[in-house]
Amino acid sequence: MNQIRTWHPFVGPFDPCPPVTCKAYLVPPNLFIPFQPPNWPQFPPAEALKHGTLWPALYSPYESRMLEGRAEGQ
């Protein structure tokens, strides 16, 4: 499931700043898991530490969008 969602905010005619027409937010997978079922597949310990969770189903990459913006600006 794609963890990034977007919406298009209202742009007022008197907004002093350039409008952001598309805003994005992240929905991590734990929002849709009311109670974790037992015996989920697991990462090996080294991978778990790197991913920040023991269970692949709960992994949320949380990639920075700041860098995208900077790359375009430069």
Place this chain on the structure above:
Amino acid sequence: MSAASKPDETYYRLLTELQQLDFVLVELTLYLDTHPHDMQAVQQFNQTAQRRWQVAQAFESRYGPLLQFGHSFSRYPWDWSNAPWPWQV
């Protein structure tokens, strides 16, 4: 600082393994708080705790104590204050 306590490849390998096992133990602890009857997870927790203890033993026998105030054994001479300190590695 004695030559034996100088960080080498094994030093970082054991520390990394400790860090990985500790993370698994944190995750299993949080999981077991809400799933106290998951027998398999309890077994995995105990096995991981035992493995962690073995790695900690191996580390401490080579590089000195990880914990103080009686939670780790000391070698002779007393080497708690020897470098490297945690923020130096």
